[in-house]
Amino acid sequence: ACSDSGSDKPAAAAADKPAAASTLEAAKAAGKIRIGYANEAPFAYMDSKEAKVTGESVEIARVVLKRMGIDEVEGVLTEFGSLIPGLQAKRFDIIAAGMYVTPERCQQVAFSNPTYGVGQAFLVKQGNPKNLHSYEDVVKNPDAKLGVVVGAIEGEYASKSKVPPAQVVVFPDAVSALSGVQAGRADAYAATALTVNDLMGKTSAASGLQKAEPFTDPVIDGKNVRGYGAYAFRSDDKAFADAFNAELAKFIGTEEHQKLVAPFGFTSEELPKGVTAAQLCAGQ
Numbered sequence: 001a002c003s004d005s006g007s008d009k010p011a012a013a014a015a016d017k018p019a020a021a022s023t024l025e026a027a028k029a030a031g032k033i034r035i036g037y038a039n040e041a042p043f044a045y046m047d048s049k050e051a052k053v054t055g056e057s058v059e060i061a062r063v064v065l066k067r068m069g070i071d072e073v074e075g076v077l078t079e080f081g082s083l084i085p086g087l088q089a090k091r092f093d094i095i096a097a098g099m100y101v102t103p104e105r106c107q108q109v110a111f112s113n114p115t116y117g118v119g120q121a122f123l124v125k126q127g128n129p130k131n132l133h134s135y136e137d138v139v140k141n142p143d144a145k146l147g148v149v150v151g152a153i154e155g156e157y158a159s160k161s162k163v164p165p166a167q168v169v170v171f172p173d174a175v176s177a178l179s180g181v182q183a184g185r186a187d188a189y190a191a192t193a194l195t196v197n198d199l200m201g202k203t204s205a206a207s208g209l210q211k212a213e214p215f216t217d218p219v220i221d222g223k224n225v226r227g228y229g230a231y232a233f234r235s236d237d238k239a240f241a242d243a244f245n246a247e248l249a250k251f252i253g254t255e256e257h258q259k260l261v262a263p264f265g266f267t268s269e270e271l272p273k274g275v276t277a278a279q280l281c282a283g284q
């Protein structure tokens with residue numbers, strides 16, 4: 001009802017081919033947009049008490065999209081490994097899951113600039129019985145099993161750290177990875193440090209578990225890994241991604257941003273500090 005931006009649009013009748021509205025135009029007209037997420041707190045998850053999708057990625061998206069004239073977001077749940085295929089199949093229009101910008105993924109989707117940067121952690125049984133403090137520790141112990149979520153970067157970290165595939169156990173999502181560690185199907189669940197912090201914060205769910213400390217991040221291609229999470233758009237929605245990015249740039253690093261994400265466990269340590277999608281796509 002509040003479409004006030006029509007003045008710059010050419011009259012539809014003037015076009016000689018039927019104008020397929022862009023994703024951005026369609027979302028503005030509908031006042032809503034579908035976002036894909038993979039139920040991983042604190043990035044994007046269903047808050048069952050409030051019956052709404054929330055998390056760092058979702059709440060920042062809400063602010064930015066509202067400023068772009070899109071008031072409502074509708075969450076579409078999928079596995080992490082199905083986020084990019086789901087975006088491409090138009091099941092949703094933005095991936096809002098804290099997905100890291102990597103050169104491989106940049107071949108498939110258009111990323112916004114990142115909203116945060118973070119290292120890795122292992123969720124293990126209390127007392128860390130297999131003494132796992134790095135991916136290398138998993139390599140050193142052929143009996144150790146490492147849990148990863150399907151499609152998540154940790155599978156790649158494991159293979160690049162030379163963890164034998166037989167030692168890797170793939171789970172559909174973070175919550176089942178946690179259960180897998182509790183049940184002894186994996187000795188560690190490898191995830192972002194923020195994911196592990198969040199799971200450990202839910203005392204009832206995480207009973208008998210702990211974060212492995214200390215922890216050494218894997219060194220890949222000569223660099224200590226730090227993951228930078230962002231939004232992903234279809235490659236042909238580049239104009240949408242650019243418009244989103246322009247609004248996002250006005251928000252990231254502000255006090256309002258930090259207040260919004262603090263309840264999800266994000267501190268000034270996790271600010272992206274000027275790292276851009278272009279740099280990350282180029283493998284820098």
Ligand SMILES: CC1=N[C@H](C(=O)O)[C@@H](O)CN1
Pocket residue numbers: 040043080097098099100101149151152153154191192227229
């Ligand atoms: C938020 C998140 N980021 C990583 C990734 O992008 O693959 C994985 O740790 C899965 N979850």
